[in-house]
Amino acid sequence: MTAGADIERKLASVGYVADKGLATALRLALSLQRPLLLEGDAGVGKTETAKALAGALDTRLIRLQCYEGLDATSTIYEWNYQKQLLAIRAREHGEVSADVLERRIFSEEYLLRRPLLEAISLDRSPVLLIDEIDRADEEFEAYLLEVLSDFQVTIPELGTVSSKARPHVILTSNGTRELSDALRRRCLYSYVEFPDHARELAILKARVPNLEESLAGPIVDFVQQLRREDLEKKPGIAETLDWAAAICGLGIRDIRDDPEKIAATMICLLKTEPDLKAVTKETVARLAGQPA
């Protein structure tokens, strides 16, 4: 398999800085053609990984956002009932026999493809992102097992649809509940941590190109320090990028200069009220003052 061989370089070419571990996991997932389950705190860039993979492979990204109560009709297929009813009505007084009518309204034309069916009916392997699988119910998880192992879907009226090209599947989980062992066993697994200093710096440079060199280091130092504080919700990578953009926009030259102004920008990094209260001006000054 060549798809996975130079994945690290390809990811870099779309501006995604993968750490070595994650690159290994992606390479294995591509070469073994198995789903990859990514777990980790919110904001460590799990979803972004799938997007970057789609970019790197230059293929479509099909995203299925999971939520409680998600069922087969909204993930696999549904018939277009309105259209079917209209078709039935329109032919009410016509000469069309019931057989012909039935064949007609249960044809592909009346089928609404939902993400899972869509993903297996493409000619070119897409990246299928099943986001926050832990939010879905156990029943859906069980159904997913079937789709993920055979990559085929049976529609009673149409027959079985098998995949023309296996999608590259990435599942993400925030760990709100334990996933079943059966699902875990079908997937390759990777636990994603917050990026280390060097990687976060690289991400920052890649994503906020107009950021001054002298500012990038201190910003990453600050965020890395902040994550070590006792917070309800640790700032993720997206927050770092927001904050860097804010600092750029405000024309701040050195984050040590003006703790007051920096404290006001904390709303980019901290997303709960207790956290905002806990990180005072003094804390900001302390974090800004010391290198990581």
Place this chain on the structure above:
Amino acid sequence: MTPAAFVTGCDAQIPDRVVGFLHHLRKSGFMVGTEDCARIAEHLSRRPLPPVSRMCHELKVLLTGNREEWRRFDKLFEAYWLPAGHVRTRAARTSSPHVRNPLRQDNVWQDHLSNRRDGLGGDAPRVEAEGAGPDASGEAAGRLVATLRSVNRKTDLKHVVDPDEIREAEAVALRLAKAMRYRLSRRHRTSARRLRIDLRRTIRHALARGGEPIELLRRERQDRPVHIVVFLDVSGSMEHYSRFLLQFVKGLACSWLHSEAFIFHTRLIRVTDALRDRNPARAMTRLALMAEGFGGGTRIGESLATFNRHYARRIANSRTVAIILSDGYDTGTPEMLATELEGLKKHIRRLVWLNPLLGWQSYAPVTAAIQSARPHIDHFAPANTLESLAAIEPELARI
């Protein structure tokens, strides 16, 4: 380090060594199947082997399935594949985060190994093997009433001292929790009647009548049991009750899909996984490690603060019922308890507080802690007898 050294220089041995490695993992509680074995063997034979650190990472991706396994894998890998002396010299040079010196293995993991050899022992809270005694799962059919009939259900658990009685009462507490789950799921199915039209089936039926949807087919709401979070007080003042209540909590944790169990004294400790552990000896070790300070003072407010801060976001939702099993003797401040209960209430639906002392005739809940907590409690009930434990079932059903 060369690839050859990695497999001790003999390719023919790889399958044997791989099988051994998977056994090694399985013994440490990994879920590894036979197809994994074939896959790994193939993976190792496919091409020139990569450096050890990368190999370790690849096998990690292939063989782990959750965060716990992910964390422990590196050490297990080293312990099996790398001769100890070799690692020491390597460890000095390598900068790979994946290779660590096995001599620095932390105690938790070593305890697991040594304890398997020792068998049972230690003064950990007693945890019965699931399915030990009368078949527990079959007994799920033995419902609540039948479960209760078998023992002196009205005896205050404090007065149960005979070892046989203790064991029996513990078993009942465990079964009680499981029976509750059974009752609940049945009740839900018959009473929940929010119906939605099922368009797919309606249209299919309509075809038979020339497209006229005469009969509207409906769909019933799926029955979804409540989520449960239990907090068990294991401080000194609760010691007469905590061993029975622990069994009760274990029953809840094992039979409820969405449940989390915590014990607390001066700190809060998550015990869900330990209670669910199918290996009784290991479950005991894990609990013993966690319950250091079992029987000490109580800081309910601080423990709940830990929950609110670190777990609530992941665990609790609008269908969660929190059950606190405590006598309410708190060494922290009442204000903190009130604040944290208020915080907890924001994350959950109902708060049930079971207090063993409430069953005593002479007891009145007048301590400052209880007084400050009362406004936040939805259901305040005794928990000193098995019967009183069974009585909370309707509280769990109503949500």
